[in-house]
Amino acid sequence: MTAPAHVTFQGFTAATKEGGTPLDHQFGLVWVTPFALMLFSIAVLPILVPRWWESNLNKGLVSAFFALPVVFYILMVDRSRLVETGTEYAAFMALLAALFIITGGIRLRGSLSGTPFANTVTLALGAIFANVVGTTGASMLLIRPILRANERRRHQVHIVIFFIFIVSNIGGLLTPLGDPPLFLGFLRGVPFGWTIRLLPHWLIMVASLLLIFYVWDRHRYEAERPISRRTASAELKDRERLSVEGAVNILFLAGVLAVAFVIGRFGAQIGLQSEYAHRGGQILGLGILACLSLLMTPRDTRAANGFTLAPIMEVAVIFAGIFTTMIPALALLETRGSELGLTHPWQFFWVTGLLSSVLDNAPTYLAFASMASGLMGTESAHLGQLLRAVTSDAHGEALLTAVSVGAVFMGANTYIGNGPNFMVKAIAEEAGVPMPSFFGYMKYAVGILLPLFVVVTFVFFRP
Numbered sequence: 450m451t452a453p454a455h456v457t458f459q460g461f462t463a464a465t466k467e468g469g470t471p472l473d474h475q476f477g478l479v480w481v482t483p484f485a486l487m488l489f490s491i492a493v494l495p496i497l498v499p500r501w502w503e504s505n506l507n508k509g510l511v512s513a514f515f516a517l518p519v520v521f522y523i524l525m526v527d528r529s530r531l532v533e534t535g536t537e538y539a540a541f542m543a544l545l546a547a548l549f550i551i552t553g554g555i556r557l558r559g560s561l562s563g564t565p566f567a568n569t570v571t572l573a574l575g576a577i578f579a580n581v582v583g584t585t586g587a588s589m590l591l592i593r594p595i596l597r598a599n600e601r602r603r604h605q606v607h608i609v610i611f612f613i614f615i616v617s618n619i620g621g622l623l624t625p626l627g628d629p630p631l632f633l634g635f636l637r638g639v640p641f642g643w644t645i646r647l648l649p650h651w652l653i654m655v656a657s658l659l660l661i662f663y664v665w666d667r668h669r670y671e672a673e674r675p676i677s678r679r680t681a682s683a684e685l686k687d688r689e690r691l692s693v694e695g696a697v698n699i700l701f702l703a704g705v706l707a708v709a710f711v712i713g714r715f716g717a718q719i720g721l722q723s724e725y726a727h728r729g730g731q732i733l734g735l736g737i738l739a740c741l742s743l744l745m746t747p748r749d750t751r752a753a754n755g756f757t758l759a760p761i762m763e764v765a766v767i768f769a770g771i772f773t774t775m776i777p778a779l780a781l782l783e784t785r786g787s788e789l790g791l792t793h794p795w796q797f798f799w800v801t802g803l804l805s806s807v808l809d810n811a812p813t814y815l816a817f818a819s820m821a822s823g824l825m826g827t828e829s830a831h832l833g834q835l836l837r838a839v840t841s842d843a844h845g846e847a848l849l850t851a852v853s854v855g856a857v858f859m860g861a862n863t864y865i866g867n868g869p870n871f872m873v874k875a876i877a878e879e880a881g882v883p884m885p886s887f888f889g890y891m892k893y894a895v896g897i898l899l900p901l902f903v904v905v906t907f908v909f910f911r912p
Contacts, residue, residue: 480522480777483515487774488807490515491767491865492887505762512770519773530776538772540728541809544709545585545868546761547735551701552589553756554746556694563598565666568608569659571595575612576620576655582702584621584628588869590702591616593754596880604669606884609877610893611662615655617869618861622651622854626706628867630805630814630856637818638833639849650854650909657901695750701738708734760875764868771865772809779812792843794851795910797821801852802859802902806866814856821848851910858902862894863887
């Protein structure tokens with residue numbers, strides 16, 4: 450029997466056997482069940498058995514329980530798909546782990562006041578930083594300082610939730626370095642500076658969220674017992690001025706960006722010809738930077754940050770199950786996505802966004818950007834062509850804008866919509882903040898974000 454013919458789709462291989470049925474069609478809807486049950490478990494088990502769920506070993510058992518049937522089935526029909534997903538997961542975790550370890554060695558000493566105004570300014574700065582060091586880098590850099598600044602306050606949950614909304618997701622819209630979907634678009638020919646054109650979308654969301662947050666935080670702050678606020682204010686006067694410990698990690702943080710950019714953009718020129726070589730090079734480079742950070746950062750600095758590996762281990766075991774069980778869902782999206790009948794920008798915005806809420810937003814972005822390319826008659830391998838494509842029914846740049854904004858913005862809808870979300874949740878819980886459950890978080894997203902998304906739809910993607 451001849452070897453399968455492969456068509457690479459950014460980490461998911463659509464394979465066909467000569468004369469046979471496309472492999473993706475071998476995934477029936479029943480194979481989406483493990484993914485749905487995995488999400489259901491993440492939502493329900495922390496409520497039903499909270500003590501049992503605290504163990505990362507138990508989380509790993511749940512992930513394995515739902516992932517193994519998918520693994521065994523894929524091994525029978527296309528091992529290459531499993532290898533592709535495995536290397537993508539390894540690269541994903543290498544980036545998150547490197548940023549987690551490096552930023553865990555940077556400590557801001559001194560006083561962030563924890564007042565509504567100071568918290569709002571911190572979130573605004575985080576939205577800007579996210580475009581330079583990525584949403585993951587900005588989240589890991591700022592979450593501990595803002596938690597320490599507000600540790601004396603009784604109401605902290607809303608601060609972390611708005612942090613996830615703004616810093617971990619929506620803030621990273623303006624550069625390809627901000628969020629993985631935009632970086633993939635850059636690698637496929639979207640000009641580096643094109644995303645700055647999304648500034649109006651960024652401004653309306655970030656400004657609205659900052660305003661809502663300030664009013665909310667002010668109300669919560671005023672509700673604190675006066676004696677507690679006076680105690681906190683007195684303590685602030687005795688705190689030292691702001692300074693940075695572990696500054697060497699800033700260089701390592703720049704190194705992470707350099708590894709991601711250089712290998713992603715110039716991998717072929719430096720001998721990394723295949724996708725596997727690209728990812729292997731990234732994993733190696735990120736691993737070296739993380740090890741250097743561990744070796745060169747004083748232990749006292751990490752101890753003062755409350756740094757442990759527990760949050761990143763929690764992310765690793767949860768996302769191992771998510772990455773595996775979502776393979777059939779993405780395969781069905783690749784082969785049957787055209788049946789959705791999307792033609793207008795608002796449709797691309799909402800469908801891309803809603804699926805990015807529960808699927809990894811990078812392959813979801815590529816799936817719908819490729820669908821837009823097919824609609825406009827351009828090549829999916831060169832997404833930059835969409836910017837010049839115009840038909841009587843659609844404009845390619847409008848479709849690419851809708852896909853980009855939907856993938857980045859709606860990653861904030863759930864804890865698993867974007868990698869930093871779950872990490873921020875885990876770090877906050879480790880610091881003693883009682884974060885809401887999976888569905889509890891979604892209530893905030895539905896009540897706050899969805900109305901703003903409707904505004905964005907009518908302002909920028911008018912039906």
